[in-house]
Amino acid sequence: MQQNKQLSIFWLFRYLQPVKGRLAILLSMLLSSTALQLINPQIVKQFIDTADAKGVVSGLLSLAGLYLVVAVCNQLLTVAVSYLGNDVAWRATNRLRADLLQHCLRLDMRFHNLKTPGEMIERVDGDVTNMSNFFSMFIVQIIGSFVLLAGILGYMFVTNWPIAVVMTLFTGISIGVMVYVRDLGVNATQAERQAKAALLGLIEERIAGIEDVQANGGVPYVMNRFHRAMRSLFLTGRKAWMLRVVPWNATVVLFTIAVTVVLMLGVYLYLKGQVTLGTLFLFYQYTQMLNDPIEQLGNQVQEFQKAKSGMRRSREILSMQSEIMEGEGDTIPAGALSxxxxxxxxxxxxxxxxxxxxxxxxxxxxxxxxxxxxxxxxxxxxxxxxxxxxxxxxxxxxxxxxxxxxxxxxxxxxxxxxxxxxQLFDGTLRDNLTLFYSGVSDQDILATTEKLGLRSWIDELPNGLDTHLSAGGGSxxxxxxxxxxxxxxxxxxxxxxxxxxxxxxxxxxxxxxxxxxxxxxxxxxxxxxxxxxxxxxxxxxKIMVLGQGRILEFGERGALAQEPSSHFAQLLRTDRQEELA
Structure with a gap:
């Protein structure tokens, strides 16, 4: 089990390695943002204590201005961190998408015969998008949350250790619960993704066969299957969601208890004259702030369950090996081949x-x-x-x-x-004829199309070889x-x-x-x-006649045509009779 976890972590960091520079910048910005979050409540505390002591107005205005500057800087950093976090996630997961697509394209036809295009879209894009959502906020919220927790608890132990102990117990129990149930919804989420893949596969399959569906009155049957697939997705999705929100519900209960205890202790200390009114506010504010990273951790546990199911499904695809093993040779005799x-x-x-x-x-x-x-x-x-x-x-x-x-x-x-x-691809006519290979000249393309009777069709197009064609072949x-x-x-x-x-x-x-x-x-x-x-x-x-997977006849075309008893000669006679009829 431990080895599998280490492999998963190694597999994850393999895709984060190319963006390590951006990760370093992101981490530094995150630390700066966390520091600003810790400073602002201190400014408010000082403001309250100064006002309570009937301090000078200029001092209060200076504190208010400082609070505003810190808040604006913190907001700018938050936006920058969110942008860079999403940038890192998309760069990392796009490499994974490319690896998945390339690997699927190299798998043998037996694999592709078992997988519908809809399911493959869900595998290559849907699963990876869940991972991207997790990666984009993983550093921002997971690391940021732990840094903020450490800052808050560290300050509270210096200021008032009894309240710090309450906060630490709340934090430790909350994190313990989330770690304990972190995999609770993984299997259910994996089943949800499979149900969605089945739904997308059904939709893709029926749209591709729309002519047969309409011509043969198959719409009611298709809708029946669609409703069953939707019901399956709803049931699996509901179960997965209910299991994923268990950590969040647990932290809400624990937070309510923690806030109650901290407020009671704070009010007691204030009434005893051991803390100022500003410090009492600071206790309350830091307790509220303590809930934010805990709640973010709970949300990320949900995202982690989605991401882990996506990782499992992605690794399942990448672990598949094609039955077609390539050789090492790359030399074939020149000219026509035997x-x-x-x-x-x-x-x-x-x-x-x-x-x-x-x-x-x-x-x-x-x-x-x-x-x-x-x-x-x-x-x-x-x-x-x-x-x-x-x-x-x-x-x-x-x-x-x-x-x-x-x-x-x-x-x-x-x-x-x-x-x-x-199969047509989204691109120019030239790209579709050459399959995006730039080594074929326009002269060769036009000469070949001239021989095959396509030149007149090309000449009628508005932009000739530069005419854009849509995917699918409908044009x-x-x-x-x-x-x-x-x-x-x-x-x-x-x-x-x-x-x-x-x-x-x-x-x-x-x-x-x-x-x-x-x-x-x-x-x-x-x-x-x-x-x-x-x-x-x-x-x-030469002619070869096949029947039930066996060679019934093989030989020179002329000789077989002149042999009355040959299969080919019989087919020729039947063909002439059909033409005369």
């Missing part, structure tokens, strides 16, 4: 195997047409080539190199893939998005390209016009084309 699958088997889960002992090879520059029914394993082959998943067994080589020995960056630099779904038609994806991949000049249903969103005329451009762009690379339309495969060299 492809080899050797006895490759794969499954998304242990109960259902998707690919069974797949073996085939492509020479550099060859084009493979991959066909088969839905669920036959076509897309799985492309995902394995890009190492989105690990194989269960077997070896995959590109350019004669086992892809497991390569760095992922080296693999992605040479292998490109056009998927059916196109593109389905056909434009398909052409967009082709452009994006071919701008990288891949040595191996995978086209996953490249014409699924294109009409027959556009596909025919585009085919020549795609052929031209693929002259210098090996290609694997996954298609349902057989017209897309007219210029491939």
């Amino acid at each position: 492809v080899e699958f050797e006895q490759v088997s794969f499954s998304y889960n242990k109960d259902s195997r998707v690919l069974h002992n797949i073996s085939f090879s492509l020479k550099p520059g060859e084009r493979l047409g991959l066909i088969g029914r839905t669920g036959s394993g076509k897309t799985s082959i492309s995902r394995l080539l890009l190492r989105m998943y690990n194989t269960d067994s077997g070896v995959i080589r590109v350019g004669g190199v086992d892809i497991r020995t390569l760095k992922l960056e080296a693999l992605y630099r040479r292998v490109g893939m056009v998927t059916q779904d196109v 593109l038609s389905a056909g434009e998005a398909q052409l967009f994806a082709l452009t994006r991949v071919f701008l990288t000049k891949p040595s191996l390209v995978i086209l996953d249903e490249p014409s699924s969103r294109l009409d027959a005329a556009t596909e025919a016009a585009l085919q020549g451009a795609v052929d031209q762009l693929m002259e210098q690379c090996t290609a694997i084309v996954i298609a349902h339309r057989l017209s897309t495969l007219e210029r491939v060299d």
Whole structure:
């Protein structure tokens, strides 16, 4: 247990280390502010005693002016401390956000298949925001509170030890209670964050599928799930809040007792003539001031419980390891790449195997047409080539190199893939086509888009390549998005390209016009084309027919087309009959 706490502290200070200079400035400002808070009651005490003794008016005015100056300086310092505290917190936690996002982006697809975008937003931003709220006031309120407590109690022991003992007992018991119950609401708060993540995931999921929800009358069902998720969040949130406020309620009771005892002792001492009226006020004022840091400590215990649940969830994510272990190699032969699958088997889960002992090879520059029914394993082959998943067994080589020995960056630099779904990012058209890589010239972009038929669309845009696009892809038609994806991949000049249903969103005329451009762009690379339309495969060299994760047929396209009994020939005949019909 102690070791885990030490690890948590070490993990926390790892993110505070880069802002240690600001922390030092913050601490010095905090000490100055605390000193001013202790001085002002002394000025008021002197003012009361001077007035009670019928002192000169000029002296009273001087004390009033000094009080005003100290109060203004203290207020300015308070604002500066709050600003710097929030600055430190955001700098530290933004580094944590960046680490979380980068780590999540490097995790394998199995992880991302289990996490909704809504849940990931809550993990990367929501949990860290709770930590930021705690960090921003941790030094200001925790350290400041202890410094103020030490100053008040130290002075009181010098002035009047019986009252100081009462204050010390109140302080010690209050802090003891808060330490004892500091983790009381952590688990409940963690459950609250999980309930909120589930709610955000539900909202994101249903908004993304709004067309299906509306078209199929699913609104009542969605609202039912929404209300259940909201109820779960309410119940977990209420429980977490009730547990988090226990320290604050305890300090309120203790403070009431402490104020009562201090006032009774103070009045007794004043009536006995042992203290002045100003000193009696000072006792009361310092007791009130004593409650402020205690209350702040209680509030921070609540924030600590939120922050600790966020730390747990963040460390849980950072401790996850991707199934995809990068190799050390970064060298692949130049030019078009050969492809080899050797006895490759794969499954998304242990109960259902998707690919069974797949073996085939492509020479550099060859084009493979991959066909088969839905669920036959076509897309799985492309995902394995890009190492989105690990194989269960077997070896995959590109350019004669086992892809497991390569760095992922080296693999992605040479292998490109056009998927059916196109993701647009918030940025210019140029940034979206090059994925924010500045090494591609405008001439290359325009030349590629000219070949693929996007140039006329770009010319019609108000600012050409500088036109701003919104995230999500709503500003593109389905056909434009398909052409967009082709452009994006071919701008990288891949040595191996995978086209996953490249014409699924294109009409027959556009596909025919585009085919020549795609052929031209693929002259210098090996290609694997996954298609349902057989017209897309007219210029491939080889055909592979998959069925239930097995190779039913593999060979030269021409030879398979001329063999009446082949699967491919049967598919061609069926396709012609459908066209005639």
